[in-house]
């Protein structure tokens with residue numbers, strides 16, 4: 001399906017503005033001058049397409065197209081991923097970011113795996129009870145809005161670490177983002193609505209008005225972000241120091257001082273990404289690779305897929321009473337373990353290997369009775385004995401290198417605070433910590449000691465960038481945003497492909513369901529079949545219907561070596577390739 005962004009009357013205005021701004025300053029290296037096929041003022045959303053060699057799928061058409069242009073200029077999947085991430089920071093302010101963090105999972109064509117954790121970290125001034133009042137009650141807004149909610153951003157450092165595996169100069173990979181921020185691009189209706197609905201929050205939380213608050217937006221308007229362009233230029237010129245030191249760092253700290261934030265210049269200077277060993281496991285002849293703690297995602301999908309592996313799910317059918325009941329009971333058990341056992345492995349001993357071991361998972365399902373509705377009062381976390389608005393994008397290059405990145409500000413538009421003069425939104429990732437044992441975060445998830453706050457510690461995530469190989473060859477790259485629903489979405493997406501033999505597009509668009517142990521509620525998307533919802537209610541599940549969740553993007557190899565790329569029907573997600 002192709003959908004055109006309608007710039008309406010603004011096209012001629014924006015195009016001429018573009019020419020006026022752009023022409024006098026253009027240099028020979030200008031990305032858009034060299035890539036006239038990509039027009040920031042008129043572009044199409046492409047939901048599904050098959051490509052012969054390489055593909056990128058992301059939350060925004062411009063980001064996907066720029067990723068592919070970088071591949072065609074001789075870059076590999078890492079180059080394309082870096083260019084895509086920086087572009088998303090401009091064209092998708094709600095979740096694409098430089099003020100947040102994420103996880104980069106990759107498999108090189110020689111089989112080498114890598115996981116770069118550029119999750120935000122708690123500032124040095126953070127403490128276990130920092131979000132509690134004098135009576136010990138959680139102060140709800142403090143971990144969710146304004147500077148106080150931010151962890152130290154990791155995205156820029158994450159991309160610079162990723163660059164070690166890339167081929168092209170970093171400056172080249174940031175250039176398209178700088179030009180989009182400086183010379184503008186046409187926004188979609190979805191973005192216009194998002195910016196309008198947050199305008200009052202942006203103005204309340206930020207120390208100064210910003211590009212986002214400059215008007216009431218509508219589809220087809222051009223968004224210019226000169227402050228962000230200047231920040232990106234500093235990163236382009238100085239690398240890490242362009243963000244973590246100097247003017248950008250000083251502007252972040254000034255914003256902290258304006259509204260009670262905790263991040264210091266020292267915190268920024270000391271931030272480093274970490275390399276993590278990916279989670280690997282087998283599911284029905286497929287080798288699944290996903291992210292390890294501080295993301296809960298890899299462990300959870302390993303547990304859930306292993307829990308349902310003994311059952312003939314394919315015979316039960318997609319979104320039937322039988323398949324949903326089985327998968328929900330697996331979700332209940334895995335999410336109970338998430339609450340108890342998962343956190344930053346550098347601060348809490350996460351029994352990862354035990355949690356994903358066949359024996360432990362089998363034991364967790366020993367009280368499962370097909371057809372019987374479980375209870376989250378009875379099902380508690382297991383006792384292992386030792387011997388995670390966000391956005392996802394996938395890249396596969398012509399050599400078969402696969403990169404899956406999920407990156408986040410946490411809530412849509414993060415902490416609703418734009419760093420004055422620097423032009424970017426900060427995250428509200430501190431809310432992903434357990435601010436107090438048993439007190440739910442914005443996703444209703446609870447936690448305890450494993451995910452309590454400590455200076456330097458990284459908050460538990462649900463982000464689940466995932467790769468699959470088949471017969472030791474690259475097969476699938478997939479992931480999605482959606483807070484605690486993420487592992488369940490990836491779990492269901494993989495079952496849709498592997499068990500129900502659906503195309504990547506069908507698998508991504510299928511109605512989803514979500515159970516996270518507590519609350520003991522089965523959430524169904526609004527287009528989930530009503531007859532099955534009724535049957536599940538009758539059976540005893542506490543069923544709620546909610547709007548759509550997630551925006552899954554994926555790429556899958558076909559038997560003939562071509563690549564099918566798909567963008568979720570739920571957003572402006574779009575594919576590109578060649």
Ligand code: GLY
Pocket residue numbers: 388390408409410411429432460461462463483484
């Ligand atoms: N902030 C969403 C996650 O990391 O799970």
